[in-house]
Amino acid sequence: MTDLIFRVMPNWEPVEGSLSTPLGFRAAATAAGIKKTAGALDLALIVSDSPDTSAAGLFTTNRVVAAPVVFSRRSLQETQGRARVIVVNSGNANACTGRAGFRAAQAIARAAARLIGSPSGQVRVASTGVIGVPLNPDVIVDRLPALVQDLSSERAGAVARAIMTTDTFPKSCLLRAEPNGVPVHLAGVAKGSGMIHPRMATMLSFLTTDAAVAPRYLQKLLRAAVDLSFNRVTVDGDTSTNDTVFMLASGLSGQSIVPGSKGAAWFEAGLVELCQRLAKMIARDGEGAKKLIQVEVRGAARVVDADRIARAVANSPLVKTAIAGSDPNWGRILCAAGYSGAEFDASKVEILVNGFRLVRGGIDVGFDEAAARRELDRKELTVRLDLHQGKASAQMWTCDLTHD
Amino acid sequence: MTDLIFRVMPNWEPVEGSLSTPLGFRAAATAAGIKKTAGALDLALIVSDSPDTSAAGLFTTNRVVAAPVVFSRRSLQETQGRARVIVVNSGNANACTGRAGFRAAQAIARAAARLIGSPSGQVRVASTGVIGVPLNPDVIVDRLPALVQDLSSERAGAVARAIMTTDTFPKSCLLRAEPNGVPVHLAGVAKGSGMIHPRMATMLSFLTTDAAVAPRYLQKLLRAAVDLSFNRVTVDGDTSTNDTVFMLASGLSGQSIVPGSKGAAWFEAGLVELCQRLAKMIARDGEGAKKLIQVEVRGAARVVDADRIARAVANSPLVKTAIAGSDPNWGRILCAAGYSGAEFDASKVEILVNGFRLVRGGIDVGFDEAAARRELDRKELTVRLDLHQGKASAQMWTCDLTHD
Numbered sequence: 001m002t003d004l005i006f007r008v009m010p011n012w013e014p015v016e017g018s019l020s021t022p023l024g025f026r027a028a029a030t031a032a033g034i035k036k037t038a039g040a041l042d043l044a045l046i047v048s049d050s051p052d053t054s055a056a057g058l059f060t061t062n063r064v065v066a067a068p069v070v071f072s073r074r075s076l077q078e079t080q081g082r083a084r085v086i087v088v089n090s091g092n093a094n095a096c097t098g099r100a101g102f103r104a105a106q107a108i109a110r111a112a113a114r115l116i117g118s119p120s121g122q123v124r125v126a127s128t129g130v131i132g133v134p135l136n137p138d139v140i141v142d143r144l145p146a147l148v149q150d151l152s153s154e155r156a157g158a159v160a161r162a163i164m165t166t167d168t169f170p171k172s173c174l175l176r177a178e179p180n181g182v183p184v185h186l187a188g189v190a191k192g193s194g195m196i197h198p199r200m201a202t203m204l205s206f207l208t209t210d211a212a213v214a215p216r217y218l219q220k221l222l223r224a225a226v227d228l229s230f231n232r233v234t235v236d237g238d239t240s241t242n243d244t245v246f247m248l249a250s251g252l253s254g255q256s257i258v259p260g261s262k263g264a265a266w267f268e269a270g271l272v273e274l275c276q277r278l279a280k281m282i283a284r285d286g287e288g289a290k291k292l293i294q295v296e297v298r299g300a301a302r303v304v305d306a307d308r309i310a311r312a313v314a315n316s317p318l319v320k321t322a323i324a325g326s327d328p329n330w331g332r333i334l335c336a337a338g339y340s341g342a343e344f345d346a347s348k349v350e351i352l353v354n355g356f357r358l359v360r361g362g363i364d365v366g367f368d369e370a371a372a373r374r375e376l377d378r379k380e381l382t383v384r385l386d387l388h389q390g391k392a393s394a395q396m397w398t399c400d401l402t403h404d
Numbered sequence: 405m406t407d408l409i410f411r412v413m414p415n416w417e418p419v420e421g422s423l424s425t426p427l428g429f430r431a432a433a434t435a436a437g438i439k440k441t442a443g444a445l446d447l448a449l450i451v452s453d454s455p456d457t458s459a460a461g462l463f464t465t466n467r468v469v470a471a472p473v474v475f476s477r478r479s480l481q482e483t484q485g486r487a488r489v490i491v492v493n494s495g496n497a498n499a500c501t502g503r504a505g506f507r508a509a510q511a512i513a514r515a516a517a518r519l520i521g522s523p524s525g526q527v528r529v530a531s532t533g534v535i536g537v538p539l540n541p542d543v544i545v546d547r548l549p550a551l552v553q554d555l556s557s558e559r560a561g562a563v564a565r566a567i568m569t570t571d572t573f574p575k576s577c578l579l580r581a582e583p584n585g586v587p588v589h590l591a592g593v594a595k596g597s598g599m600i601h602p603r604m605a606t607m608l609s610f611l612t613t614d615a616a617v618a619p620r621y622l623q624k625l626l627r628a629a630v631d632l633s634f635n636r637v638t639v640d641g642d643t644s645t646n647d648t649v650f651m652l653a654s655g656l657s658g659q660s661i662v663p664g665s666k667g668a669a670w671f672e673a674g675l676v677e678l679c680q681r682l683a684k685m686i687a688r689d690g691e692g693a694k695k696l697i698q699v700e701v702r703g704a705a706r707v708v709d710a711d712r713i714a715r716a717v718a719n720s721p722l723v724k725t726a727i728a729g730s731d732p733n734w735g736r737i738l739c740a741a742g743y744s745g746a747e748f749d750a751s752k753v754e755i756l757v758n759g760f761r762l763v764r765g766g767i768d769v770g771f772d773e774a775a776a777r778r779e780l781d782r783k784e785l786t787v788r789l790d791l792h793q794g795k796a797s798a799q800m801w802t803c804d805l806t807h808d
């Protein structure tokens with residue numbers, strides 16, 4: 001292992017590949033018959049071949065948690081962040097299934113551990129799908145031997161499809177950088193249609209890297225990145241029983257990330273970018289959605305105020321339907337800011353769409369409506385509120401809302 | 405004035421009439437051309453002929469408040485709860501309209517005061533409609549003389565229609581009781597399609613009574629009744645810039661309501677019933693909504709927990725779409741409870757629809773699905789969660805959510 005020492009900061013570039021492109025990873029997916037649709041992929045396995053793999057995990061804040069979350073959260077603590085295997089199924093959330101549900105999660109993890117030859121504590125499980133229906137573990141356990149046989153670094157693209165439920169497209173991203181001539185990768189898949197009303201669904205994401213990162217530091221980096229990405233596309237508190245993000249770091253690139261170093265800042269930036277790219281895919285994936293909307297709040301006195309306003313505006317169905325119709329109805333934006341619970345002076349607010357000003361000093365600037373509509377017609381647009389009261393800022397991603 | 409002394413508690417009965425049926429009230433409505441639709445009623449006047457009329461008012465908690473709210477809130481304080489006149493328009497919210505908007509509200513109140521012969525502080529104004537468009541006060545002021553001419557106790561039914569915006573039906577209610585052989589009335593109109601997504605609109609309600617109630621006590625009673633009714637159909641914080649409830653008490657029935665008396669409890673119960681009837685009409689008035697849903701939470705350790713769960717369940721689009729399809733998907737109900745922020749033990753929860761049990765001890769009881777669907781097919785239904793942890797309870801009203 002060598003610490004990263006840079007002359008210049010190498011860029012993270014999006015490249016073709018999957019979450020098994022980082023060195024040491026293999027994956028496979030299959031149709032196990034958990035989903036009702038015949039032949040639909042619904043079971044996936046992700047494995048790191050490095051015994052020194054670090055693992056981090058973040059889970060739903062919902063008080064009602066699914067069995068796989070209970071199991072995996074416990075494993076994460078017991079193994080102090082060591083894990084090599086992820087088993088994930090769609091079609092059944094294994095939530096609200098009582099003790100039998102926990103035993104099912106346990107049986108799946110044990111079977112996978114036995115087949116791969118790792119301690120069962122090093123297997124994480126995740127599920128998404130219908131709540132309250134018992135999950136028969138045999139359906140999964142019986143398919144595991146074939147899935148292990150099928151593990152490869154090349155065909156892992158199917159994993160992104162196997163975790164889909166209400167998603168309309170698979171969400172996958174691979175970033176690559178070459179510090180000092182040695183490639184390092186950050187990869188991930190995700191599922192979820194985020195806050196896209198009324199199809200709020202479980203958010204799952206699985207991330208891999210071949211950088212070497214100590215488990216506790218990996219956990220810290222993951223939390224920070226998730227706060228700036230996945231937590232910015234879902235409604236406060238609107239977490240499902242199953243929301244889970246797992247990250248595995250194989251270390252096989254030979255590049256080590258040391259806390260506080262210049263390399264750490266570079267790696268963290270890459271991880272944030274990876275998560276934000278996946279989060280934006282979730283935001284974009286709404287039923288009938290046509291536009292990706294970035295909500296930016298600037299000039300707030302406190303971060304909490306910026307954050308509340310960004311969330312309220314991004315979550316407002318009235319704002320989202322206005323943008324769907326390219327209607328420059330800024331009253332709805334200001335109204336959402338007003339009920340957000342944030343402290344601000346409405347008579348100082350400035351509102352812009354892609355830099356085109358609609359409001360200054362809290363009132364209409366008398367803008368050209370046709371020009372405003374052209375800005376709102378774009379496929380990707382930014383709604384900015386400048387409160388002119390301080391220096392705090394926040395952003396959120398969402399999509400427009402149509403009613404077809 | 406005589407204090408109410410009862411032998412038996414007289415029932416409040418819903419009867420035919422309007423908000424000018426209580427003694428001392430007259431009202432009128434007209435089409436002033438504020439709404440774009442030609443001939444649509446958009447201006448109304450409510451007047452009490454008693455100089456001793458008490459007035460109470462509650463306003464939006466939105467930080468961005470419309471000019472009529474600023475004006476009326478100030479008047480309420482300055483006059484210490486004395487007012488006789490309400491001028492209300494639909495079609496323009498007079499919100500985010502700067503100083504000109506405040507002057508417009510002022511001009512309307514002054515003109516009405518002059519015509520009726522009351523101090524201008526005794527006029528309350530309210531507006532609902534589009535935000536951010538200047539309201540020309542002359543459009544209203546010019547119509548006031550004819551409106552004053554038209555004031556009557558008989559034709560006031562038009563007021564409920566004149567305050568409608570996205571509402572699909574007028575909302576009006578009159579309750580009558582006869583303590584000691586003397587009739588007392590409680591009447592009201594309301595507008596709003598409440599939390600019915602995505603048409604959350606301004607909530608307005610105007611209430612009248614011919615009971616005699618001192619202004620400060622009237623304010624206290626109104627606040628308590630609104631907390632148990634209108635505040636139970638709108639999303640926490642999803643208040644518009646214009647939400648307003650006004651109540652006028654003429655005292656002309658000769659029946660006086662004395663704080664702490666048995667008559668006070670009886671009057672308060674009537675006021676709560678009036679407000680709940682109007683609130684349910686708002687809950688029922690959703691685009692495409694077919695069912696009125698009452699969410700009841702019982703057995704919570706604390707009221708705050710019961711309240712959070714009731715709100716989260718009632719506001720969950722996933723719950724509302726499931727009920728629209730008569731789908732006994734209790735997982736969505738439990739999931740909403742889980743992200744509500746309430747503290748409870750998921751393994752103790754019982755869930756019932758109209759008394760039909762779906763869940764006990766946090767898991768499916770193995771109910772007959774056809775029977776559950778029959779309960780969910782009803783036009784009015786109750787979803788009950790019993791937490792089995794204490795004695796606190798809360799309820800909310802909402803409607804089902806369809807996507808046509």
